[in-house]
Amino acid sequence: MEQVSANQLLFKQLIKRSKDLGISDEEFVKIEAVKKLNPKIDWLHVTIALSILMAIAGVGAIFAISYQVLPVSVEGLIFKYYYKTSDPTELSCLIENTETVQDVFRPPVDCSMCINITEIVKVANLTKQEFAEKYAYSGQPVVVTDGTANWTAPEVFSFDYFKKLYAPKSVALASVERDCQFFPYRTNFTSLGQVFRMPKRRAQLKTGKPWYVGWSNCDGETANVLRSHYRRPYFLPADSESSRIDWIFMGSPGYGAHMHIDNVGHPSWQAQLRGQKKWILEPPLECTDVCTSQMSVIVNTGDIIVLNTNKWFHQTVIMGDELSITIGSEYD
Numbered sequence: 442m443e444q445v446s447a448n449q450l451l452f453k454q455l456i457k458r459s460k461d462l463g464i465s466d467e468e469f470v471k472i473e474a475v476k477k478l479n480p481k482i483d484w485l486h487v488t489i490a491l492s493i494l495m496a497i498a499g500v501g502a503i504f505a506i507s508y509q510v511l512p513v514s515v516e517g518l519i520f521k522y523y524y525k526t527s528d529p530t531e532l533s534c535l536i537e538n539t540e541t542v543q544d545v546f547r548p549p550v551d552c553s554m555c556i557n558i559t560e561i562v563k564v565a566n567l568t569k570q571e572f573a574e575k576y577a578y579s580g581q582p583v584v585v586t587d588g589t590a591n592w593t594a595p596e597v598f599s600f601d602y603f604k605k606l607y608a609p610k611s612v613a614l615a616s617v618e619r620d621c622q623f624f625p626y627r628t629n630f631t632s633l634g635q636v637f638r639m640p641k642r643r644a645q646l647k648t649g650k651p652w653y654v655g656w657s658n659c660d661g662e663t664a665n666v667l668r669s670h671y672r673r674p675y676f677l678p679a680d681s682e683s684s685r686i687d688w689i690f691m692g693s694p695g696y697g698a699h700m701h702i703d704n705v706g707h708p709s710w711q712a713q714l715r716g717q718k719k720w721i722l723e724p725p726l727e728c729t730d731v732c733t734s735q736m737s738v739i740v741n742t743g744d745i746i747v748l749n750t751n752k753w754f755h756q757t758v759i760m761g762d763e764l765s766i767t768i769g770s771e772y773d
Contacts, residue, residue, distance in 0.1 A: 547702070547704070549725070549727050550724075550725045550727060550728060550752050552724070552725075552727065552728035552731050552732060553580075554579075554580030554728075554749070554752050555580055555724045555728055555731075555732035555733070555752075555753075556731055556732055558580065558581055558582075558732065558733065558736075559733050559736070560736055560738075561582045561583065561584060561720070561722065561736050561737070561738040561746075561748075562581065562582075562583050562584070563583075563584045563585075563586055563738070563744075564583060564584070564585060564586070565585065565586045565587045566587065567585060567675075567676040568676070569676060569677070569678050569679060570678075571676075572676040572677070572678065573678040576747060577677075577678060577681070577708070577747075577772075578708070580749060580752065582720075582722060582736070582738075582746065582747065582748035582753065583746070583747050583748075584738055584740055584744050584745070584746045584747075585674070585676060585744065585745045585746075585747065586741075586743065586744050587743070588674055588675075588676070588710075588712060588743070588744060588745030589671065589712050589713075589714065589743045589744075589745060590675075590743075592670065592671045592672065592712075592714075593670045593671075594667075594670040594671040594712075594714050594768065595714045595715060595742060595743065597670050598670065598714050598715065598766050598768075599715070599764075599766070600644050600645075600691070600764060603637070603689070603691070604637040604644075606663065606666065606667075607633060607634070607637060608637075609634065612660060612662065612663070613658075613660055613662075613663040614633060614634055616658075616659055616660035616663065617633050617656055617657070617658065617659070617660075618632055618633060618634060620659045620660075621656060621657040621658065621659040621660075621686075622656065622657045623654070623655075623656045624654060624655040624656065624698075625654055626653050626654060626655070626692075626696075626697075626698055626699065627653075627696075627699065628650075628652045628653065628654060630652070630654060633654070633656050636652075636654055639652075646693050646694070646762070646764060651692070651693040651694065651695045651696040652692055652693055652696060653690070653691070653692025653693070653696040653697055653698065653759065653765075654690070654691060654692060655688060655689065655690040655691075655698075656688070656689055657686050657687070657688050657689075658686065658687045658688075658689065659686060661685075664685070664687060667687060667768070668687075671712065671714075671768065674710055674712070674745055677710075677772055681772045681773055682772065682773055683770050683771065683772050684706075684707070684770045684771040684772070686770065686771075687768055687769070687770050688709075688711075688768065688769050688770065689766070689767070689768050690711075690765070690766070690767045690768075690769075691764065691765065691766050691767075692759055692764070692765055693759065693764060693765075694716075694759045694760065694761055694762055694763070694765070695758070695759065696758075696759055697718065697719075697756065697757035697758040697759050698755070698756060698757045699756060700721070700723065700754055700755070700756040701754065701755070701756070702725070702750065702751065702752070702753070702754045702755070703750035703751050704751065705750065705751060705771055706771060706773075707749075707751075707771040707772060707773045708747065708748065708749040708750075708751075708771065708772060709747070709748070709749075709750055709769055709770060709771045709772070710745050710746070710747045710769055710770065710772065711740075711745065711746050711747075711767050711768070711769030712744070712745045712767060712768055712769060713740045713741060713742055713743065713744050713745070713746070713765070713767050714742065714766045714767060714768060715742060715763060715764055715765060715766040716742065716759060716760070716761060716763040716764055716765035716766065717739055717740060717741045717742060717759075717760045717761050717763075717765070718739075718740050718757050718758065718759050718760060718765050718767065719737060719738070719739050719740075719757065719758045719759075719760050720737060720738050720739075720740055720746060720755060720756070720757055721735060721736075721737045721755065721756040721757070721758070722735065722736045722737070722748070722753045722754065722755050723735050723736075723753070723754040723755075724753065724754070725752065725754065739760065
């Protein structure tokens with residue numbers, strides 16, 4: 442390395458001196474001293490570059506061959522040696538799995554789910570059979586206007602109620618922040634605990650920026666407390682099963698969820714317990730030529746909207762001047 446550095450320094454000095462003397466580039470490369478120095482530097486760089494490329498190719502070939510011909514135990518040893526872990530879930534992804542990435546790489550939708558659907562219908566007094574035949578799995582979004590009849594949740598659930606339920610150091614809050622999902626949407630909140638630490642006047646919608654958040658509840662005891670104030674929607678088919686995880690969404694007027702599509706297992710329902718929310722639905726891009734380009738509906742307190750959020754792109758906007766609170770779940 443010392444010899445290389447000396448050659449490089451001498452080469453640079455020769456270049457500078459030649460410029461001072463007015464020697465052209467063509468004449469410079471013909472100088473005997475330059476010919477002796479230049480190849481050494483060039484060939485050294487070429488050799489290093491080729492060595493690096495060959496090493497990278499070699500490692501890639503070893504891993505490619507190992508996945509084809511080596512026993513699983515040997516593959517595991519190579520994986521553990523290279524990544525310093527035997528658990529692939531501990532590794533960070535090269536590309537973050539964002540909503541945009543999910544939207545781009547999601548499987549295409551069968552457009553029969555939205556053909557001839559031109560509006561989000563509103564109904565009441567549904568029988569289980571009628572719901573199953575017309576709405577449950579058809580792709581037709583529906584709002585059931587008497588969906589929360591006899592529930593106590595609309596009178597009980599509030600910002601202060603959830604703040605008390607998810608108090609600092611509570612099992613409920615620890616469960617959400619450890620095991621569940623939290624959606625800050627386009628707010629500056631980073632956790633559910635931070636939401637409940639916001640200034641009182643902002644929570645009361647008297648000052649500050651509008652906000653909208655959502656979270657899932659994964660704790661069984663907390664679920665029992667919540668479900669004591671609401672029940673499984675009366676119109677769901679008797680043989681359908683509901684998810685054990687509930688979703689809660691809460692926010693101030695003028696805000697809501699941006700246009701997106703979900704990545705959950707089944708269709709879902711969402712009950713509007715407080716306030717009102719405008720839902721805007723759009724079909725997937727591959728269906729825009731054969732389906733209605735956009736539909737919207739206002740969901741009022743006491744209504745339940747039912748749709749397959751895995752197939753319909755959807756956006757929500759909180760209307761009126763009241764805090765919006767909704768709770769929902771999936772069904773199969």
